[in-house]
Amino acid sequence: xxxxxxxxxxxxxxxxxxxxxxxxxxxxxxxxxxxxxxxxxxxxxxxxxxxxxxxxxxxxxxxxxxxxxxxxxxxxxxxxxxxxxxxxxxxxxxxxxxxxxxxxxxxxxxxxxxxxxxxxxxxxxxxxxxxxxxxxxxxxxxxxxxxxxxxxxxxxxxxxxxxxxxxxxxxxxxxxxxxxxxxxxxxxxxxxxxxxxxxxxxxxxxxxxxxxxxxxxxxxxxxxxxxxxxxxxxxxxxxxxxxxxxxxxxxxxxxxxxxxxxxxxxxxxxxxxxxxxxxxxxxxxxxxxxxxxxxxxxxxxxxxxxxxxxxxxxxxxxxxxxxxxxxxxxxxxxxxxxxxxxxxxxxxxxxxxxxxxxxxxxxxxxxxxxxxxxxxxxxxxxxxxxxxxxxxxxxxxxxxxxxxxxxxxxxxxxxxxxxxxxxxxxxxxxxxxxxxxxxxxxxxxxxxxxxxxxxxxxxxxxxxxxxxxxxxxxxxxxxxxxxxxxxxxxxxxxxxxxxxxxxxxxxxxx
Amino acid sequence: xxxxxxxxxxxxxxxxxxxxxxxxxxxxxxxxxxxxxxxxxxxxxxxxxxxxxxxxxxxxxxxxxxxxxxxxxxxxxxxxxxxxxxxxxxxxxxxxxxxxxxxxxxxxxxxxxxxxxxxxxxxxxxxxxxxxxxxxxxxxxxxxxxxxxxxxxxxxxxxxxxxxxxxxxxxxxxxxxxxxxxxxxxxxxxxxxxxxxxxxxxxxxxxxxxxxxxxxxxxxxxxxxxxxxxxxxxxxxxxxxxxxxxxxxxxxxxxxxxxxxxxxxxxxxxxxxxxxxxxxxxxxxxxxxxxxxxxxxxxxxxxxxxxxxxxxxxxxxxxxxxxxxxxxxxxxxxxxxxxxxxxxxxxxxxxxxxxxxxxxxxxxxxxxxxxxxxxxxxxxxxxxxxxxxxxxxxxxxxxxxxxxxxxxxxxxxxxxxxxxxxxxxxxxxxxxxxxxxx
Numbered sequence: 001x002x003x004x005x006x007x008x009x010x011x012x013x014x015x016x017x018x019x020x021x022x023x024x025x026x027x028x029x030x031x032x033x034x035x036x037x038x039x040x041x042x043x044x045x046x047x048x049x050x051x052x053x054x055x056x057x058x059x060x061x062x063x064x065x066x067x068x069x070x071x072x073x074x075x076x077x078x079x080x081x082x083x084x085x086x087x088x089x090x091x092x093x094x095x096x097x098x099x100x101x102x103x104x105x106x107x108x109x110x111x112x113x114x115x116x117x118x119x120x121x122x123x124x125x126x127x128x129x130x131x132x133x134x135x136x137x138x139x140x141x142x143x144x145x146x147x148x149x150x151x152x153x154x155x156x157x158x159x160x161x162x163x164x165x166x167x168x169x170x171x172x173x174x175x176x177x178x179x180x181x182x183x184x185x186x187x188x189x190x191x192x193x194x195x196x197x198x199x200x201x202x203x204x205x206x207x208x209x210x211x212x213x214x215x216x217x218x219x220x221x222x223x224x225x226x227x228x229x230x231x232x233x234x235x236x237x238x239x240x241x242x243x244x245x246x247x248x249x250x251x252x253x254x255x256x257x258x259x260x261x262x263x264x265x266x267x268x269x270x271x272x273x274x275x276x277x278x279x280x281x282x283x284x285x286x287x288x289x290x291x292x293x294x295x296x297x298x299x300x301x302x303x304x305x306x307x308x309x310x311x312x313x314x315x316x317x318x319x320x321x322x323x324x325x326x327x328x329x330x331x332x333x334x335x336x337x338x339x340x341x342x343x344x345x346x347x348x349x350x351x352x353x354x355x356x357x358x359x360x361x362x363x364x365x366x367x368x369x370x371x372x373x374x375x376x377x378x379x380x381x382x383x384x385x386x387x388x389x390x391x392x393x394x395x396x397x398x399x400x401x402x403x404x405x406x407x408x409x410x411x412x413x414x415x416x417x418x419x420x421x422x423x424x425x426x427x428x429x430x431x432x433x434x435x436x437x438x439x440x441x442x443x444x445x446x447x448x449x450x451x452x453x454x455x456x457x458x459x460x461x462x463x464x465x466x467x468x469x470x471x472x473x474x475x476x477x478x479x480x481x482x483x484x485x486x487x488x489x490x491x492x493x494x495x496x497x498x499x500x501x502x503x504x505x506x507x508x509x510x
Numbered sequence: 511x512x513x514x515x516x517x518x519x520x521x522x523x524x525x526x527x528x529x530x531x532x533x534x535x536x537x538x539x540x541x542x543x544x545x546x547x548x549x550x551x552x553x554x555x556x557x558x559x560x561x562x563x564x565x566x567x568x569x570x571x572x573x574x575x576x577x578x579x580x581x582x583x584x585x586x587x588x589x590x591x592x593x594x595x596x597x598x599x600x601x602x603x604x605x606x607x608x609x610x611x612x613x614x615x616x617x618x619x620x621x622x623x624x625x626x627x628x629x630x631x632x633x634x635x636x637x638x639x640x641x642x643x644x645x646x647x648x649x650x651x652x653x654x655x656x657x658x659x660x661x662x663x664x665x666x667x668x669x670x671x672x673x674x675x676x677x678x679x680x681x682x683x684x685x686x687x688x689x690x691x692x693x694x695x696x697x698x699x700x701x702x703x704x705x706x707x708x709x710x711x712x713x714x715x716x717x718x719x720x721x722x723x724x725x726x727x728x729x730x731x732x733x734x735x736x737x738x739x740x741x742x743x744x745x746x747x748x749x750x751x752x753x754x755x756x757x758x759x760x761x762x763x764x765x766x767x768x769x770x771x772x773x774x775x776x777x778x779x780x781x782x783x784x785x786x787x788x789x790x791x792x793x794x795x796x797x798x799x800x801x802x803x804x805x806x807x808x809x810x811x812x813x814x815x816x817x818x819x820x821x822x823x824x825x826x827x828x829x830x831x832x833x834x835x836x837x838x839x840x841x842x843x844x845x846x847x848x849x850x851x852x853x854x855x856x857x858x859x860x861x862x863x864x865x866x867x868x869x870x871x872x873x874x875x876x877x878x879x880x881x882x883x884x885x886x887x888x889x890x891x892x893x894x895x896x897x898x899x900x901x902x903x904x905x906x907x908x909x910x911x912x913x914x915x916x917x918x919x920x921x922x923x924x925x926x927x928x929x930x931x932x933x934x935x936x937x938x939x940x941x942x943x944x945x946x947x948x
Binding site: 008009010011012014015016017018019021023024052055056057090092093095096099127128129131163 | 683686687689690692693694696697698699724727728729762763766772774775776777779789793797798799
C-alpha cells in the first residue's frame with residue numbers, strides 16, 4: 001500500500017468553482033476576552049465555516065484566565081457570532097463548528113497552562129483529526145508576546161512535527177519604534193521561522209486595497225500617467241470620526257502616527273507608488289514595496305512639513321463630544337497626537353518631485369480612507385481665464401472605505417452658449433458592480449493564514465523600514481513643542497492647511 | 511415601480527427603462543451584465559425570482575423572454591420593473607405573441623446593455639445546441655438545466671453532443687459542494703484510489719456529472735448507483751486501504767468516513783435555485799472542468815436507455831443534422847418499459863400525456879420551424895416499426911400487446927449482454943446502471 005503524495009488530483013487551478021478550503025488544523029486564540037476576538041475574530045471564523053471554507057476537522061481553542069468549561073467558551077463564541085457575524089446563523093454549521101471548540105483555563109505566565117494546552121491540542125489531533133497543524137493567534141498586548149512565545153517553545157508547542165505546520169499570528173502595533181520592532185522580531189523569530197509569522201494589517205485584507213493593484217497593473221489607461229510627468233501630488237487620508245473611546249490605555253503615548261501612519265498609510269503609499277512586480281507572488285510584491293520604502297526621503301524642515309494635532313471639545317455631527325484631554329483615563333498634560341500629517345518624497349525616476357501627503361486623525365469630519373492622485377493642470381488651456389475659473393485639477397481617487405470604489409474628476413463643458421468648463425466626476429462604486437458581499441478583511445486574512453498564503457502580510461523588513469521613516473519625525477515631535485489642538489468634528493489643525501499652503505497646494509475635502 | 515406596455519417595441523421598452531431610471535436618479539453604469547431568461551409561463555415566475563436574487567449580487571438587466579406562439583398578429587407586450595423591488599438591477603418581462611414568438615433575438619438584441627457580457631438561461635427545456643440558438647448566439651454564457659427537462663438523461667446527452675465553450679448546466683452547479691468536499695477529503699494523505707461510485711436518485715444528471723468529474727480527475731472507473739434520494743446521496747472512493755465515503759442520506763447533513771481516521775459530520779444542504787444562479791453568474795468564462803466531466807460522461811454513456819442516443823449520434827454525425835432529444839417523448843424509453851409486460855398498457859398514454867405538455871413547453875422555447883421538423887424526422891428514422899406498434903397497444907388493448915413484447919424480447923439478449931458488461935466492467939456507465947439497478 002502506498003500513501004499518495006502527489007498533488008490532489010481533484011484540485012485543478014482552472015476549477016474556479018471550488019473554493020480554497022483550509023486543510024485540517026486547529027487555531028489557538030490567546031486573548032479571547034478582548035474586543036477584537038469578540039467582534040471580529042470569532043465571527044470571522046464562523047463566517048468562514050458558513051461559507052464552507054474551513055475543514056470539517058477545524059478546531060478552535062480558547063486560552064484565557066477564566067474558569068470556563070468548553071461549553072461556556074462555546075457559548076461565548078456563539079453569542080459573539082450571533083451578534084457580529086456577517087452571514088446568517090445556521091444551526092447545523094454551528095453544531096459542526098462547536099464540536100471542535102475547546103477551552104483552556106490558564107495564565108499566560110504559567111508553564112502548566114501550556115502543558116494543558118498541549119494536551120488539549122493532542123486530543124484534538126486524535127479525536128478530530130487536526131493532524132498536528134496549529135496556528136497561534138496572539139490577540140494580546142505586545143508586551144506579553146515574549147512571555148507567550150517563550151512558553152510556546154519550552155512546552156514544545158512550537159515544535160513542528162513531520163508533515164505538519166505551526167504558525168503564529170500577531171497584530172499591530174509591531175513595536176513603537178525601530179528598536180522595539182527589531183526586539184519584537186528577534187523574540188518571535190527565535191521560535192518561529194520567518195515564513196510562519198503572520199503580521200496582520202487588516203487594511204491589506206480589504207478588497208479595495210487589493211483592487212489598487214488590479215487597477216494599476218491590469219489596465220493600460222492608468223499606468224502611462226502614473227508618474228511625475230502627470231501627477232502633481234498624492235494625498236493619502238485615513239480619517240476617523242470616533243474618539244479614542246475605551247482605548248485610552250493603549251492609545252495614550254502611542255498616538256496617530258504610530259497607530260496608523262507607520263503601518264496602514266505607509267503600506268497604502270507603497271502600493272500606490274511601487275513598480276510593477278515581476279509576478280503577483282508574495283515575495284515579488286514585497287521586493288517592490290521595500291524598494292519604495294528604501295527610496296523614501298523626509299523633508300529637511302520637519303517643523304514645516306509635518307503636523308500633529310489633538311482634538312479639543314467640540315460638536316461632531318450634531319453631538320457634543322469631549323476633547324482628548326477630557327477623555328477618561330487620559331492625563332491632563334498628555335502630548336499624544338490624535339492627528340498627524342507628514343510630507344514624504346520618493347527618490348526615484350518615477351516619483352522625483354511628487355510629494356506624498358499622509359494624514360490621519362480621530363474626531364475628524366467623517367470616517368473615510370482614500371488615496372487621491374492629483375494630476376497636474378494642463379500645460380496650456382486654449383480657453384479664456386474666465387472659462388476655466390471653476391476648473392480644478394484632474395484627480396483619481398481610490399476610495400478604500402466607505403463606499404469602496406474609484407472616482408475620476410475632470411473638466412466638462414457646462415451646457416449653454418458660453419464655453420464654460422467645470423469639474424465633474426465619474427464614478428465606479430464597488431457596491432454597484434459587485435454587490436456580492438465582500439468578506440470581512442479578517443475572514444480573508446485568517447483563511448490566508450490557515451492556507452499558508454502570505455501575500456497580504458507585511459514582513460519584518462517592511463515593518464522596520466517604516467519605522468526608519470517615521471522615527472525621525474517622532475523624535476522631532478518629542479523635542480519640539482506640543483500638538484496643536486483642533487475642534488472635534490473638523491478636518492484637523494490649521495497648521496495642516498499651512499503645511500500644504502507653503503507648497504502651493506491644499507487638502508482635498510474627502 | 512412597474513410599468514406595463516402593451517403592443518410595444520424594443521425601442522419603446524428601452525426608452526421606458528431609461529425614463530424610469532432617470533426618475534429614481536440611478537444610472538445603469540453599474541450593471542455588469544445582461545441576463546436573459548428564455549422560458550414559458552409555467553416557469554417564468556420562479557426563474558425571475560431566482561434571477562432577481564442573483565441580481566442583488568451581480569447587478570444586471572434581467573430580460574425574461576416568454577414566447578407564446580400561436581395564430582394572430584405578432585405582438586410584443588412588456589412589463590418593466592426598475593429600482594425598488596429589483597434592487598440595483600432592472601427587469602423586463604417580454605411576451606412574444608403570434609409569429610413573433612419565433613424571433614426572440616430580434617426583440618432582445620436592442621435591449622442588451624452595451625459592451626457587457628450576456629448570459630442566457632433556459633430554466634427548463636433548452637435548445638439542443640444552445641450555442642446555435644438564435645438567443646444563445648447573443649450570449650457569452652449559456653446556462654441550461656438538464657435536471658428540469660422532461661428527459662434529463664437525454665438532455666444530458668444533448669449537452670455533450672451540443673457542447674460549446676461557454677455552456678454550463680445547473681446540474682453541474684449542484685455538484686459544487688460535493689466536489690469541494692471530495693477535494694477536501696483528498697487533501698489529506700490517503701492510499702491509492704482504485705475506483706469510485708456515486709449514489710443518487712434515479713436519472714440524476716448531477717450524479718453523472720459528478721461521476722464524470724471524478725473519473726476524469728482520478729483516472730479510475732467511477733459508477734453511478736441508484737438510491738431513493740433525495741438528489742445525490744453519497745460518494746465512495748475505494749482505496750487500497752478501504753473506502754473514503756461521503757454520504758448524505760437526508761439531503762442536509764453529510765458524514766465523511768474513511769478507513770483510518772475520524773468520522774466527521776459536514777453540513778451539505780441541497781441548494782436553492784437562487785444560489786445556483788448566483789454561482790453561475792460569478793464567472794463568465796468557459797468552464798473547462800465542466801467540459802471534461804461532460805466528455806467523461808459521454809464516454810460512459812451510450813447503452814440501454816440511451817441506446818438510441820448513441821445511434822442517433824452516429825447518424826447525426828453522418829448527416830450533420832441536429833436532433834432534439836428532449837422532445838420525442840416516449841420513444842427512447844419504450845424498449846425498457848416494454849420489458850416489464852405489466853406496465854406496458856399504461857406507458858404510452860402516460861408518455862403521450864407528458865409529450866403533450868412537453869411539446870407545449872419546448873415549442874415555446876425555440877422557433878418551432880427549426881425544432882419540430884428534425885425531431886419528427888429523427889423519430890421516424892429511428893424507430894418507425896417500434897413506435898407504431900406501441901402506440902397501437904395504447905388504443906387497442908390486450909390482443910395487440912404481444913407484438914410489442916415480442917419486439918422487446920428480441921432486443922433482450924443484446925441488452926442483457928450490456929447489463930453484464932456494465933456489472934463486470936468498472937467503467938462508468940451511468941445511464942445503464944441507473945436503469946438496471948432500480
